[in-house]
Amino acid sequence: MNATPRIVFTGIGAVCAAGLDVESIWSAIQARRSAIAAIRQWDASDWPVEVAAEVSGVDNRTLVEDRKLHKTISRTDLFGLYAAGAAIRQSGVLTLRQTLDDVAAAQFNDRSAAFVGSGGGAYESNYEFFPLMTAAGGDLRRFGRELCDTVNPMWLLKHLPNNVLCHVGIRHGFKGTNACITNHCVGGAMAVAEAANRWAEADRAVAVGHDAPIEPETVLHFHRLGLLAHDSVRPFDESRSGTVLGEGAGAVLLETESDARKRGAVVLGEFLGSGCVTESTGVLDVRSDGDGLSRAIELAMTDAELSPRSVGMIVAHGNGTRASDASEAIALRRVFGADLPPITAFKWSFGHLIAASGVVDLSLALTCLRQQVVPGVPALRKVDPDLAPLPVSANAQKPRGDRALVLCRGFGGMNVALLVRADPDSMPVE
């Protein structure tokens, strides 16, 4: 069997409430600035939860320049296309394509893969039928008769969960192996793992996670289930009371290290391994013993042929809910024992990005490794004594090595662990 090649990241794109690229998001985190604020998409002043982390003050044309496209895709797709475009652009792979003749360029396209973790609005897409429902007054026959005069003929296409995959292909000419993963919060993280594992079928891949979950119905349901905090996300804190919804997208461009070096690309980090398991607990429940998460981490370690000792830092899922954080701490202790590396989590800054969270966290993990900083969690007041000792802090820490573990959890008892490291060239070989 061909030895597995080294897979590296050469492009990164991100958008969330904290900024329109990784650098500005990183600056906000370094400045200990949270982007969580009052909801602006509707008047939520009377709502039981009034805050979220919205991407606001950004013109849609900044996200996707082609105005015609705005009518045929939805908000979550704008984020995904923006991040994907940024990652592809930064990588410079399209510059390589320009140097190729037609046959080689066609082969380039056929060997360019795309993987998308798609969230998408479950509820608001159907609201476009409300005027028709009002006109029909409960009469389905009338509904059927007036349908084509009332509703946008492109309605279905506007709300396809695989729109980002489709339009990344059309806009950038990517035509290779692909997937659109609709596995709630872990979709983006799984897109990265799938991209890294299909090196035999593709020469390069863009992996995207995108979501726009801040909808009235979603906020209401999350609140009633006790999943939302009123002010901030306080991961592993004694007083943590839930998460805060955010929105945005993250994207990475992956290719083999040899391809990247050959074309003189800047290598931003290396993919080392992944693990993915379900706790088979249904949609909402989380096992209290951390079993699923610890198995995902162990699988990632095995995949990467690494031991816990070689992990330099952890970007925890840390969503701030009582159950998830408690079981995450237990899982981490089960794998690492008392020898835990520094831990951070980012949802205090830009909320829970649902399907986008894994990719944005991964992008930031690479920055942490390059800068050799594990950012503090300003929202943290006191680590929950039931979870202590846990090396998570309100203040910045230093990673103990060049590898990061990124954790992502979601509905369906899903757990994904990713292992990455900073540019292998700039780090000493063990």
Added chain:
Amino acid sequence: MTPRRRIAITGIGMVTPVGNDTPTTWRNLTAGHSGIAEITGFDVGGFPARIGAEVKDFRDSPTIHPRLLKFASRAHRFALAAAEEALTDAGIRPGPDTAHDWGCSVGAGMMVVTFNELEAVHDFCASDGGFRPEGLLNGNFPADPIAFCRSQTNAGLALLTRHFRISGYASAVHTACASGGQALGTALKVMRRGHARFMLAGGYDSMLNPIGLSGFCLLGALSTDNDTPERASRPFDATRNGFVLGEGAGFLVLEDWKDATDRGARIYAEFAGDGNSLSSYRITDSHPSGDGPIQAMRQSLANAGLAPDEVDYVNAHGTSTLMNDRSECAALRAVMGAHTDRAAVSSTKSCMGHLIAAAGAVEAAACALAIHHGIAPVNANFAKADPDCAVNLVLERSKPMHIRAAISNSLGFGGSNSCLAFRHPAEAHTP
């Protein structure tokens, strides 16, 4: 290069418009019986297309706890029943010692809210047509947490893994009409990577509700032959005029070849290859040259170690729309050359309509059964040849034949194309 792991199909489960289990579905598909009729689930009198391929007289498996069923949508219930049948058929299922070795990969439909639920939001928040969120805060608004759970994109996956106690790899994918094919392809890849030893893989969908039907009516994609429902889906016929919306689920049990032979399992077929591509052309249109599907088919054959002339049966995507069928035939010709005139081709959508996210999974099951029984199912309703669809269709009746290898195409809105390859278990495995 060491050989790819060989993967066996040892269990099949189906809930389709032509049968609520695999034997009934297969009997009706091979007999050319149509499952298409006027839609009965709601009043379709005003819609331009009033026909569909509904699952009929469906009963939930008695093994599934009523409390769990509350969390299941109509499509999820089909999935639970088909998965139960597949596991029973395989004679193996996850247990306390093997739960971690089992994975689950599903192609899930895009409709997650029922029309009744939407009507409630309309009544409280949009009675004059415009949406006012504060209506949700009305104390009488039925904010049902169970409905919220059902509406999550991976709710079906969560139900399946919980009910069958699968606690390894798990994923849900959605690439419109290619979803089922991509879910199975993902399962094959995951097993070959060694990330799962057994997989329950398939797809489920039901868009036969006012909103789902509307979506396709708005696009003008459906056949409006409302007076002749049984003949409405006629893939590759010169007079075809759109597809017929169906619903259902299909599941396969996949296991390592050695595990399957060691336990003396019946192997329907080898799941030999997966290919998938993006057309990157237009969101609904397929390229007239077959570009996109061509790459998926080539990738799949290469992945399976098959030469094009070893493919004896093609289960076409064959939606019965003008453009899809033409483009798919061009792709078949490009990939198989002169062998296109010899390989038997049929679209089982001629009998059971288009199951959207479930289509690829149900049609993969049809391929495995075609290989197992040595029968290429008929392409029903064909009367007039289209010169742009010059392929060797299985006409009049199903054709008994030894099938060395079969492929199944699924081509989705958004340009995702999936091609799966299957090999007869007695054929030599050439990795």
